[in-house]
Amino acid sequence: MSPKTKSAYTVPKLKDFSTNALHKALIEAKLAFSEELLNANSDAAWKVFRDRWMARKNGVLTQINDLWLKTAPKENKREAGQLVNELKQFVEQEISRARGFVDGGAAELAVGLERLDITLPGDRRALGAEHPVIKTMNEIVGVFRNLGYSVEEGPEIETDYYNFEALNFPPNHPARDTQDTLFIANQEAKPLRERLLLRTHTSPVQIRSMEKMKPPVRVVCPGKVHRNDAPDATHSPIFHQVEGLAVDTNITFCDLKGTLDHAMKALFGSSVKTRFYPSFFPFTEPSADVQISCIFCGGKGYRDGGPCRNCKASGWIELLGCGMVDPNVYGFVDYDAKRVSGFAFGMGVERIAILKYGVDDIQLFFNGDVRFLEQFG
Ligand SMILES: [Zn+2]
Numbered sequence: 405m406s407p408k409t410k411s412a413y414t415v416p417k418l419k420d421f422s423t424n425a426l427h428k429a430l431i432e433a434k435l436a437f438s439e440e441l442l443n444a445n446s447d448a449a450w451k452v453f454r455d456r457w458m459a460r461k462n463g464v465l466t467q468i469n470d471l472w473l474k475t476a477p478k479e480n481k482r483e484a485g486q487l488v489n490e491l492k493q494f495v496e497q498e499i500s501r502a503r504g505f506v507d508g509g510a511a512e513l514a515v516g517l518e519r520l521d522i523t524l525p526g527d528r529r530a531l532g533a534e535h536p537v538i539k540t541m542n543e544i545v546g547v548f549r550n551l552g553y554s555v556e557e558g559p560e561i562e563t564d565y566y567n568f569e570a571l572n573f574p575p576n577h578p579a580r581d582t583q584d585t586l587f588i589a590n591q592e593a594k595p596l597r598e599r600l601l602l603r604t605h606t607s608p609v610q611i612r613s614m615e616k617m618k619p620p621v622r623v624v625c626p627g628k629v630h631r632n633d634a635p636d637a638t639h640s641p642i643f644h645q646v647e648g649l650a651v652d653t654n655i656t657f658c659d660l661k662g663t664l665d666h667a668m669k670a671l672f673g674s675s676v677k678t679r680f681y682p683s684f685f686p687f688t689e690p691s692a693d694v695q696i697s698c699i700f701c702g703g704k705g706y707r708d709g710g711p712c713r714n715c716k717a718s719g720w721i722e723l724l725g726c727g728m729v730d731p732n733v734y735g736f737v738d739y740d741a742k743r744v745s746g747f748a749f750g751m752g753v754e755r756i757a758i759l760k761y762g763v764d765d766i767q768l769f770f771n772g773d774v775r776f777l778e779q780f781g
Pocket residue numbers: 698699700701702703704705706712713714715716717718719720
């Protein structure tokens with residue numbers, strides 16, 4: 405009987421699961437497979453053949469698994485399993501071997517299946533880009549690294565002690581209110597200074613750094629901070645800060661001014677001017693806000709024949725806070741306030757990114773819209 409007229413192999417249901425019966429079934433299946441392999445002598449026939457045996461849904465191997473293994477009585481299961489595995493390996497091996505042969509119909513066809521069309525366009529993988537906030541943060545950190553500062557990081561979940569107390573915040577300071585700060589729930593039983601919260605600034609890292617090292621200290625602390633703010637165009641419950649701290653003997657307000665003036669010029673261009681005017685922070689005394697000359701109107705207060713929107717026609721933009729470290733803070737970290745002095749400063753990374761890139765809504769940084777982000781690639 406020629407193979408072409410013989411009816412196609414169908415997986416028999418087994419009633420007898422004895423060793424002999426299983427082996428007979430296995431040999432029949434192998435023979436049927438080999439015969440069909442030889443007859444798969446066209447592109448289309450090879451595909452049909454391969455799918456007939458390998459298809460996960462209703463392929464011959466799947467059927468064999470269902471009809472021989474799943475229905476086998478407990479005592480024959482082990483042997484049936486071994487045979488089914490053997491057949492599976494045999495079929496997979498022969499199919500991949502048929503592809504590898506140089507001669508033989510199936511092999512040529514298999515090569516045909518894998519032929520490369522070099523005129524097809526390749527798969528393009530879009531390049532990722534640094535997020536504008538991270539990019540800006542790295543740029544700021546880079547400016548201070550060049551001045552000899554080292555980088556320190558700390559936990560985002562802080563204790564009240566590090567976030568407020570050691571930074572000289574009085575117990576009734578409004579920042580400690582839940583309206584401003586996100587506290588971890590159910591901690592009323594703990595003493596105030598041990599209660600956990602999401603840090604509202606990166607200043608706790610300054611305290612941790614001073615606990616770790618003795619003066620001279622020069623560190624920048626980049627990181628994520630949290631406030632109990634509803635998101636809108638200028639507010640976000642999460643944002644980023646870079647703070648800096650320098651403590652040594654004989655550090656004066658002049659050093660602070662020179663350092664920040666240099667940093668602003670490095671970030672916004674050498675024509676940018678800075679000015680300082682009095683402010684208040686619990687952990688610095690005296691404290692100052694720093695403004696830079698408006699980068700949109702060049703400090704003139706007007707542009708395109710009208711008042712400048714960005715600086716509200718004042719010619720200045722408020723950018724960061726700073727000051728000389730309050731001597732009380734040294735008491736918390738065991739520094740001799742009579743011998744050392746230092747300054748600290750802090751800036752919002754998003755605020756600087758908004759100015760640098762002309763973004764008008766802080767939410768764009770966090771929405772994850774690729775159309776926005778890819779502009780910074
Ligand atoms: Zn302006």
